[in-house]
Amino acid sequence: MQIKEASFLTSSVNPKDCPAPNKPEYAFIGRSNVGKSSLLNMLCNKKKLAKTSGTPGKTRLINHFLIDHAWYMVDLPGYGYAKLSKTEREKFKNMIDDYLTERTNLANLFVLIDSRHAPLKSDLDFMQHIGNIEIPFSIVFTKTDKLKPSELEENLKVYQDKLHEEWEDLPPVFLTSSTSKSGREEMLRYIKNINKS
Numbered sequence: 001m002q003i004k005e006a007s008f009l010t011s012s013v014n015p016k017d018c019p020a021p022n023k024p025e026y027a028f029i030g031r032s033n034v035g036k037s038s039l040l041n042m043l044c045n046k047k048k049l050a051k052t053s054g055t056p057g058k059t060r061l062i063n064h065f066l067i068d069h070a071w072y073m074v075d076l077p078g079y080g081y082a083k084l085s086k087t088e089r090e091k092f093k094n095m096i097d098d099y100l101t102e103r104t105n106l107a108n109l110f111v112l113i114d115s116r117h118a119p120l121k122s123d124l125d126f127m128q129h130i131g132n133i134e135i136p137f138s139i140v141f142t143k144t145d146k147l148k149p150s151e152l153e154e155n156l157k158v159y160q161d162k163l164h165e166e167w168e169d170l171p172p173v174f175l176t177s178s179t180s181k182s183g184r185e186e187m188l189r190y191i192k193n194i195n196k197s
């Protein structure tokens with residue numbers, strides 16, 4: 001699938017202010033700096049659609065992008081950003097929780113994980129949580145360009161073994177790089193198939 005048109009629509013603090021839930025929606029979630037906004041840009045083939053930054057905590061609102069007049073991509077703030085005050089972190093957590101429970105058109109949540117890192121409890125707990133509340137999700141390993149193929153394979157195995165401790169069946173997994181654009185076709189094909197069903 002190719003994306004022909006992608007444009008920024010709105011930024012919302014509250015799920016109630018988001019666009020009407022009348023189109024399928026795909027959201028990107030994960031720790032600050034994992035590469036959510038960069039992945040959105042890479043999929044849309046537009047460098048500056050979503051704002052990215054080397055400093056964690058760049059995305060602070062629920063950002064909707066309209067794709068081909070038919071579906072939405074959503075860039076969410078990162079979780080687990082240590083430099084925020086406790087009150088601010090709580091505010092982001094509530095914003096994300098409300099979004100996840102209230103957005104009836106959420107077709108799939110992409111949970112982004114930095115492919116360089118060992119499994120983190122906060123990410124595993126988060127996936128457990130969304131599994132429990134039955135939100136359809138898949139895992140996207142980001143920044144794969146920063147690893148040698150053998151290192152990537154090893155990290156992936158460690159992660160999958162960890163997930164198997166809790167789950168028999170694992171969610172779909174994508175390996176991506178926003179710089180080399182690897183994983184782009186696979187993710188777009190996956191979205192296209194859900195949109196068709």
Ligand code: GTP
Pocket residue numbers: 030031032033034035036037038039051052053054055056057058059060076077078079142143144145146176177178179
């Ligand atoms: P917050 O909005 O702060 O939660 O961060 P984010 O998850 O949206 O991350 P963002 O896309 O802003 O990227 C963070 C940093 O990682 C930026 O400096 C990006 O250029 C870099 N980055 C993101 N994806 C990749 C990738 O696939 N490869 C490499 N090498 N760098 C990446």
Ligand code: MG
Pocket residue numbers: 036037038051052058059075076
């Ligand atoms: Mg961002």
